Amino acid sequence: MVRQFMSTIEYKEMNVNTNIDGPNVAFGETLSGTIYIEGEASEELVDYIEIALLKRSVVDEDIIAKQSIEMMSDMKSKETWMIPFEMVPDERWEMEDEERTLMLRTTVYLKNGVHIQDEDAITYE
Numbered sequence: 001m002v003r004q005f006m007s008t009i010e011y012k013e014m015n016v017n018t019n020i021d022g023p024n025v026a027f028g029e030t031l032s033g034t035i036y037i038e039g040e041a042s043e044e045l046v047d048y049i050e051i052a053l054l055k056r057s058v059v060d061e062d063i064i065a066k067q068s069i070e071m072m073s074d075m076k077s078k079e080t081w082m083i084p085f086e087m088v089p090d091e092r093w094e095m096e097d098e099e100r101t102l103m104l105r106t107t108v109y110l111k112n113g114v115h116i117q118d119e120d121a122i123t124y125e
Helices: none
Strands: 007-011 014-020 031-038 046-056 061-070 075-077 080-087 101-110 115-125
Touching: 007 101, 007 115, 014 046, 014 061, 014 101, 046 080, 061 080
Parallel strands: none
Antiparallel strands: 007 014, 014 031, 031 080, 046 061, 046 101, 075 080, 101 115
16 A cells, blocks of 8 residues: 655644655655645735755754745635645755654744644655
């Protein structure tokens, strides 16, 4: 069975889902996906969204790539915002040992100062 990447954030009437084209990225491929924001008031609530790729171990985590996305320039269909993103791998994505995990974190920064996040593991080979 293929493992799916799942990242879902819920806040009041708003849902933010991060979908990537596949949770396994091979050397030479680009990590790409789309963030879907659903909800009538989402445009008024969201300040910006940050996608971060990090390496995590039991004792620490290092952010190795980060992308900030503002709402104003993205596509909208009815009450759903669709925000595509891409990250190009480099040597920092390579795993030195099996004790570390590669995580993709979505953080939604709201205009009221609150930020909410969710994350899931991906693999890079």
